[in-house]
Amino acid sequence: MDERQLRILRELGELGSVSAVADALLVTPSAISQQLRLLQSTMPVPLTERQGRRLVLTDAGQALAAAAVGVETALERARHAVQEFVGRTDAEVSVAAFHSAGAAFFPPLLHALAGPGMPRLALADEDVAQEDFPRLTRAYDLVLAHRLEHAPPWPATVAAATLLREPLDVALPAGHRLAAKRRLSPRDVAGEPWITVHDGFPVLAVIDAIAAAAGRRPHLAHRINEFAVVAEVVAAGGGIALMPRWTMRPHPDLVLRPLGGVQARRHIDVLCRPERTARTAVRTVLAELRRAAHAISRRDSGERDTGERDTGERDTERAGGSST
Incomplete structure (x- = not known):
């Protein structure tokens, strides 16, 4: 019946x-x-x-x-x-993010949604391989995920929107011989010892592109996913690394240099199951994520403009703070 x-x-x-x-x-x-x-x-x-x-x-x-x-x-x-x-505008909304995205987006979300009647955030860190992010939408309302610029799109079972297209720069110790250059090529860096991520994470594909462009296989000295740890290892002379330009905290002993000759950029996307966006609270959090992304990209644009007038120092002497 x-x-x-x-x-x-x-x-x-x-x-x-x-x-x-x-x-x-x-x-x-x-x-x-x-x-x-x-x-x-x-x-x-x-x-x-x-x-x-x-x-x-x-x-x-x-x-x-x-x-x-x-x-x-x-x-x-x-x-x-x-x-x-x-x-309900004050319902709980769960948000998961890989580490560097969490470091960049969680604080502005918490500040923006702190008032009465705002969604109650339940934040979580989930640092997984690219192919595993869609599965996280079963457990969380919104998932911040990473993928490379030309990687396959997310499956049709999830709704996806790009928040940032973030350059990946080469992180060097402040006294490194390559730090004097404003832009690096694959040939410049292919012979250096590298600190890179584990298999399945987007940064590794850029290392493969560097190898193809330079005609030699880089030496992968260390496999570390957490960028806070990577920054310390680079600063200690353990090698060089690729690090995201925007979702970073300053590190006094590192410089970042842009890499030419290869596609070195990742997407920070927000994924969810389509039905989740029927909730007012989820849509409110999505809007704040977009505002935070806009603020991050505008802040970086201003710093890069100034950095170009100052031989690149202000833009490129930033590194540190979070994982892939």
Whole structure:
């Protein structure tokens, strides 16, 4: 049985004829009769009987019609509860991010949504390989994910929007011989010992591109995903590394230099299951993520303009703070 069939039975008990029910529900009498037959097929006893030319409810039919009132009431309460849930502005919204995105986006989110009536954030770090991010949308409302510029798109099962297209620069110790150059080429860096990420993370594909462009395989000295650790290892002379330009905290002993000759850029995308965006609170958090991304890119643009006038120092002497 379904809600529509129960309502028809209830209306039949109140209105007294199939034609009257059809008029009330704006359907044909044959459609009403068909639904009554389908309902009857699920019951072990007759629900209706003929009295002359009229179809009336049996005792069992009257009992089920009375129960239908409770069913409709419960369903209406359920609909109201869903509408209230969808429309609540202060509902909890769970957000997961890989480490460097969390470091960049979590603080502005917390500040922007701190007032009364705002969504309640439940933040989590999830540093996974690119292919595993879509699965996280089962557990979280919004997922900040990374992928390279020309990587395959996310699967159609998730909704995706790009927040940032972030350059990946070469991080060097401040006293490194290459730090005097404003821009580096694959040949400049291919012979250096590298600190890079584990398999499955987008930075590694850029290392492969450097190898192809330079015609030699770089030496991968260390495999470290956490950029805070990478920054310290670079500063200590353990090698050079690729680090994101924008989602970074300053490190006094490092310089960043842009890399030419290869595509060295990653996307920071926000993923979710499409139905999650029906919630007002989720849409509010999405809007704040976009505002934060805009602020990050505008801030960096201003710094780069100044850095170009000052031989690149202000832009490129930034590194540190978070993982892929």
